[in-house]
Amino acid sequence: MNAxxxxxxxxxxxxxxxxxxxxPLSRASAPKFLHDLTGSGSTLIRATYDRxxxxxxxxxxxxxxxxxxxxxxxxxxxxxxxxLVLEPEPRDSAAAIGLAAAILYRRDPNIIMGSFAADQVIGxxxxxxxxxxxAIHTAATGxxxxxxxxxxxxxxxxxxxxxxxxxxxxxxxxxxAVVEFVEKPDEDTARGYLAGGGFLxxxxxxxxxxxxxxxxxxxxxPDLHAGLMRIAEAWDTDEREAVxxxxxxxxxxxxxxxxxxxxxxxxxxxxxxxxxFNWDDVGDxxxxxxxxxxxxxxxxxxxxxxxxxxxDNATGVVYGDRPxxxxxxxxxxxxxxxxxxxxxxxxxxxxxxxxxxxEKLKASGATDVL
Amino acid sequence: MNAxxxxxxxxxxxxxxxxxxxxPLSRASAPKFLHDLTGSGSTLIRATYDRxxxxxxxxxxxxxxxxxxxxxxxxxxxxxxxxLVLEPEPRDSAAAIGLAAAILYRRDPNIIMGSFAADQVIGxxxxxxxxxxxAIHTAATGxxxxxxxxxxxxxxxxxxxxxxxxxxxxxxxxxxAVVEFVEKPDEDTARGYLAGGGFLxxxxxxxxxxxxxxxxxxxxxPDLHAGLMRIAEAWDTDEREAVxxxxxxxxxxxxxxxxxxxxxxxxxxxxxxxxxFNWDDVGDxxxxxxxxxxxxxxxxxxxxxxxxxxxDNATGVVYGDRPxxxxxxxxxxxxxxxxxxxxxxxxxxxxxxxxxxxEKLKASGATDVL
Numbered sequence: 076m077n078a079x080x081x082x083x084x085x086x087x088x089x090x091x092x093x094x095x096x097x098x099p100l101s102r103a104s105a106p107k108f109l110h111d112l113t114g115s116g117s118t119l120i121r122a123t124y125d126r127x128x129x130x131x132x133x134x135x136x137x138x139x140x141x142x143x144x145x146x147x148x149x150x151x152x153x154x155x156x157x158x159l160v161l162e163p164e165p166r167d168s169a170a171a172i173g174l175a176a177a178i179l180y181r182r183d184p185n186i187i188m189g190s191f192a193a194d195q196v197i198g199x200x201x202x203x204x205x206x207x208x209x210a211i212h213t214a215a216t217g218x219x220x221x222x223x224x225x226x227x228x229x230x231x232x233x234x235x236x237x238x239x240x241x242x243x244x245x246x247x248x249x250x251x252a253v254v255e256f257v258e259k260p261d262e263d264t265a266r267g268y269l270a271g272g273g274f275l276x277x278x279x280x281x282x283x284x285x286x287x288x289x290x291x292x293x294x295x296x297p298d299l300h301a302g303l304m305r306i307a308e309a310w311d312t313d314e315r316e317a318v319x320x321x322x323x324x325x326x327x328x329x330x331x332x333x334x335x336x337x338x339x340x341x342x343x344x345x346x347x348x349x350x351x352f353n354w355d356d357v358g359d360x361x362x363x364x365x366x367x368x369x370x371x372x373x374x375x376x377x378x379x380x381x382x383x384x385x386x387d388n389a390t391g392v393v394y395g396d397r398p399x400x401x402x403x404x405x406x407x408x409x410x411x412x413x414x415x416x417x418x419x420x421x422x423x424x425x426x427x428x429x430x431x432x433x434e435k436l437k438a439s440g441a442t443d444v445l
Numbered sequence: 446m447n448a449x450x451x452x453x454x455x456x457x458x459x460x461x462x463x464x465x466x467x468x469p470l471s472r473a474s475a476p477k478f479l480h481d482l483t484g485s486g487s488t489l490i491r492a493t494y495d496r497x498x499x500x501x502x503x504x505x506x507x508x509x510x511x512x513x514x515x516x517x518x519x520x521x522x523x524x525x526x527x528x529l530v531l532e533p534e535p536r537d538s539a540a541a542i543g544l545a546a547a548i549l550y551r552r553d554p555n556i557i558m559g560s561f562a563a564d565q566v567i568g569x570x571x572x573x574x575x576x577x578x579x580a581i582h583t584a585a586t587g588x589x590x591x592x593x594x595x596x597x598x599x600x601x602x603x604x605x606x607x608x609x610x611x612x613x614x615x616x617x618x619x620x621x622a623v624v625e626f627v628e629k630p631d632e633d634t635a636r637g638y639l640a641g642g643g644f645l646x647x648x649x650x651x652x653x654x655x656x657x658x659x660x661x662x663x664x665x666x667p668d669l670h671a672g673l674m675r676i677a678e679a680w681d682t683d684e685r686e687a688v689x690x691x692x693x694x695x696x697x698x699x700x701x702x703x704x705x706x707x708x709x710x711x712x713x714x715x716x717x718x719x720x721x722f723n724w725d726d727v728g729d730x731x732x733x734x735x736x737x738x739x740x741x742x743x744x745x746x747x748x749x750x751x752x753x754x755x756x757d758n759a760t761g762v763v764y765g766d767r768p769x770x771x772x773x774x775x776x777x778x779x780x781x782x783x784x785x786x787x788x789x790x791x792x793x794x795x796x797x798x799x800x801x802x803x804e805k806l807k808a809s810g811a812t813d814v815l
Contacts, residue, residue, distance in 0.1 A: 099770075383811065387802050388795075400469075400787040400814045402802050405795030409776075413788055417770040418781070420790055425758075425775030432757055432772050441753065444770045 076130075076208055076246070083187045084211050086127035086135035087175040090120055090147065090193035091165055096359040096429045099417035100394050102445055108193035109146050112357050113366045114378065119357070120193040121150045126200050127191065130207055136160060136179070137193070138171045157311065163323050169299060169334035170326045172281070173292050177307035180285040187214045189282040190331075195356050196366055202352040209247035209348045210282035216244055218346040219283040219291070219339050221253065223275025224354045229265035232358060232427075234258055234277040234332065238347050253345040256337050275349055278356065281336065291339045299327045299334065359426035360410040364392050375403060382413070391423065417444040446500075446578055446616070453557045454581050456497035456505035457545040460490055460517065460563035461535055466729040466799045469787035470764050472815055478563035479516050482727050483736045484748065489727070490563040491520045496570050497561065500577055506530060506549070507563070508541045527681065533693050539669060539704035540696045542651070543662050547677035550655040557584045559652040560701075565726050566736055572722040579617035579718045580652035586614055588716040589653040589661070589709050591623065593645025594724045599635035602728060602797075604628055604647040604702065608717050623715040626707050645719055648726065651706065661709045669697045669704065729796035730780040734762050745773060752783070761793065787814040 094100075094107025101107040108120040115122065120137075127135050138160040139147050148154065160174060172190050179186045189207060197203050203222075210220040223236040239252035256277060260268065268274035281288075293300040302322045309318035339345050355362055367376045373386040375393055382395030385402045391409035393401050403409060408423040421429065437445060464477025471477040478490040485492065490507075497505050508530040509517050518524065530544060542560050549556045559577060567573050580590040593606040609622035626647060630638065638644035651658075663670040672692045679688035709715050725732050737746045743756040745763055752765030755772045761779035763771050773779060778793040791799065807815060 099772075385802060385806055385809070385811070387798055387805070395788075398786075400806065400811055402469075402787065402789045402791075402806070404789070404791035404798050404802055406779075406790060406792055409790060411788070411790055417772065418765075418783055418788070419772045419774070420776060420779060420781055421772075421774035422776055428757060428774050432755060432774055435757070436755060436770065436772070439755070441755070441770055 076211065080187075080211065080215055081130065083183075083185055083215075084131055084134070085179055085186050085188050086124075086131035087172065087179075087188050087190040088120065088123055088127075088135065088137045088193045089168060089171045089175075089190060090137055090139040090143065091162075091168070091171055092192070092194060094194060094357070095433045096427060097357070097363075098412075098429055098433045099414045099419055099444060100412050104142070105146075106143070106194075107357065109143070109150065112363055112378070113196055114368075118150050119196065120147065122197075123191055123193050123195070124151055126197060126203060127189070127207075129204055130211070131189070133158075136175050138162065138175055139193075140165065163320060166323065166326045167328040168279070168331040169292065169296065169329045170303065170323075172331050173288070173299060173303045173334070174306060176285045176288040176292070177303040178310045180289055181307045181310065184286050186285045187211055187282065188285050188288065189280070191280050192278075192356075195278065195354065198353050200352075203350065206249075206348045206350045206352065207282065209244075209250055210280075212247040213242065213244045213250040213346045213348065214282045214284055216242075217284065217287065217344075218242075219281060219287060219336065219344055220250070220346045220348060221336065222278065222280040222282070222350045223347045224278050224350050226269055226274065226276050229262060229269045230276065231259055231262055231265050233356075235260065235268055236275045236277050236347050238273050238275060238349065242346055244346075247348065249349055250346050251349070252343070253340045253347045255340055256332060275347060276354075277332070278350075278354060279331070280350075281331065287339075287344065288335060291335045291342075291344070295338050296327060296329060296334045299329065302326045359429065360392055360412070360421070361423040361426040363394075364408070364410075364423055367392070379413075446581065450557075450581065450585055451500065453555055453585075454501055454504070455549055455556050455558050456494075456501035457542065457549075457558050457560040458490065458493055458497075458505065458507045458563045459538060459541045459545075459560060460507055460509040460513065461532075461538070461541055462562070462564060464564060464727070465803045466797060467727070467733075468782075468799055468803045469784045469789055469814060470782050474512070475516075476513070476564075477727065479513070479520070482733055482748070483566055484738075488520050489566065490517065492567075493561055493563050493565070494521055496567060496573060497559070499574055500581070501559070503528075506545050508532065508545055509563075510535065533690060536693065536696045537698040538649070538701040539662065539666065539699045540673065540693075542701050543658070543669060543673045543704070544676060546655045546658040546662070547673040548680045550659055551677045551680065554656050556655045557581055557652065558655050558658065559650070561650050562648075562726075565648065565724065568723050573720065576619075576718045576720045576722065577652065579614075579620055580650075582617040583612065583614045583620040583716045583718065584652045584654055586612075587654065587657065587714075588612075589651060589657055589706065589714055590620070590716045590718060591706065592648065592650040592652070592720045593717045594648050594720050596639050596644065596646055599632060599639045600646065601629055601632055601635050603726075605630065605638055606645045606647050606717050608643050608645060608719065612716055614716075617718065619719055620716050621719070622713070623710045623717045625710055626702060645717060646724075647702070648720075648724060649701070650720075651701065657709075657714065658705060661705045661712075661714070665708050666697060666699060666704045669699065672696045729799060730762055730782070730791070731793040731796040733764075734778070734780075734793055737762070749783075
């Protein structure tokens with residue numbers, strides 16, 4: 076990639092979601108992105124950062140909650156203060172990504188941002204980086220570019236991207252127009268997408284000139300845009316904290332998909348690079364079962380330090396963060412998550428239902444463990 | 446019952462077994478008899494003691510391990526020192542029950558002892574006491590009397606008692622001769638016993654004149670008998686501790702069934718009272734499922750203080766001894782036992798296999814949690 080273009084690229088890592096379906100491992104005080112869920116030795120946010128470094132160097136901005144400042148700095152000690160955006164409270168993805176775009180725009184309107192969630196698992200890294208390189212080249216032609224994921228099954232858990240014609244962009248041979256973004260489908264529709272081809276999973280990866288992002292945001296969400304621009308103006312001054320506190324909590328809560336991606340696609344401004352790397356959003360404990368290898372000794376996937384697993388005819392996943400013995404007998408695909416104040420026991424089949432249980436706990440006032 | 450006969454009766458409670466199949470709830474440091482496994486508010490040993498009081502008053506002796514002295518005294522504060530027999534180490538039931546018989550014999554050779562394990566669940570109590578009254582009357586005619594349990598299913602987990610003719614003992618209308626004791630049968634044999642009738646479960650309850658117990662013990666296990674008599678002679682003197690330490694650990698290890706009950710039956714010296722009360726030896730966590738009522742809220746049986754259970758389509762048993770949230774999702778007949786250093790997750794179907802897991806843990810050196 077030519078050096079001028081490369082220098083324009085800045086990574087953005089929104090580190091927001093709690094990962095409710097991974098409770099009680101993930102929770103408000105220790106969200107998903109702060110855990111190593113693949114046994115790689117890296118937390119998800121660290122791995123996300125490291126994937127961007129070959130293209131972005133240290134031009135990487137993280138947007139996270141104020142409560143996670145310390146934990147994020149522990150993970151990313153090289154992150155300088157100007158690249159750490161702390162939200163007083165969650166205001167959804169359009170506010171988070173939009174603020175990053177606005178701050179970067181104020182610093183240099185030529186910046187191309189690439190936004191990648193802090194809690195996804197991707198490999199091999201070089202294939203991801205090749206797709207990202209194509210995305211940057213395509214963004215430079217004046218597009219909002221998403222990297223779509225080749226579906227491996229008829230998932231109803233993800234939104235889809237309908238890809239159109241090849242765009243014939245130099246250095247981005249696989250770049251295609253996006254016809255439209257479609258919402259999470261029902262199972263029949265998902266099967267149709269998989270069989271028919273031309274549909275990719277929407278993993279929320281956006282690479283775009285910051286000006287173009289802000290232009291679409293202004294058209295669709297003028298109040299949100301105005302608020303973010305006010306914060307951005309104050310960002311690199313002494314007023315940062317005061318203006319943030321004044322403006323942030325009144326910003327409209329809306330997903331980047333609705334505020335930018337879908338209307339931009341309708342306007343013909345969105346392109347997609349099909350990603351052929353492996354991708355997992357680690358949406359639930361069944362995913363942790365897929366992403367890790369069972370111990371040959373026990374037949375069980377064991378995550379967390381110091382937990383000692385003994386099994387007799389059992390399979391599944393055990394997470395434990397304390398030095399305890401966990402004995403499993405005659406139980407298949409079990410999920411056991413053992414934390415100081417809460418224990419979850421379920422099966423892979425019911426992994427998605429953890430979210431409802433967390434809602435039930437919240438409703439019953441058991442917020443101390445959430 | 447006439448007062449002279451009643452005054453001869455002394456209860457004996459061997460409190461020995463760890464209850465390995467109830468690990469990690471039951472363990473060497475906190476065996477089964479020290480737990481309330483029925484939600485009654487009483488530990489099993491307390492309930493056993495209370496069942497005997499109407500007939501034995503405070504003439505009740507407990508035989509347990511030295512390590513359990515404090516816990517037993519907490520449970521039975523009325524127990525005086527002369528009625529607490531502390532074993533330096535477990536030497537099986539013939540040594541435990543035989544020593545009680547020998548000590549009582551030295552005090553008064555006319556005593557009729559009634560030995561009842563500390564870890565069984567029995568009710569209604571008045572029906573048990575009626576059977577015990579018949580047993581005492583029968584013992585007074587010069588018999589070793591067992592109370593047999595009416596089988597409710599073709600169990601392969603218990604030994605059986607083959608009952609013979611009615612003995613026509615005054616005040617013991619249901620007393621019968623015992624033809625023989627039979628070992629735990631295979632399933633076909635157990636089904637035959639149940640269908641044919643005349644077979645009762647051997648619950649290890651023995652009511653007998655102490656002299657007759659010792660006579661059979663002497664014939665079958667002369668070394669054991671001699672050792673026990675040596676200890677008994679020293680028991681109510683200053684030499685108790687010294688002689689116990691010297692003799693105990695060399696005593697033969699043998700079950701009371703082999704050392705006394707079976708040979709005495711062969712000699713025609715054993716009678717049986719059929720017990721028509723409910724009886725459970727709480728042999729595993731499936732038994733805890735039978736003996737307790739599920740919460741209407743959660744569908745789950747919850748034992749232990751402070752544990753907060755949340756469930757979504759789940760049934761089973763949760764024991765927790767710390768203030769934690771335990772969430773169960775989509776899992777039936779699950780057993781979750783949550784203790785400070787060990788967690789067990791299994792199902793009722795596999796409840797019997799807990800023993801093997803404990804053996805595996807022992808073999809692997811994880812004795813810190815056993």
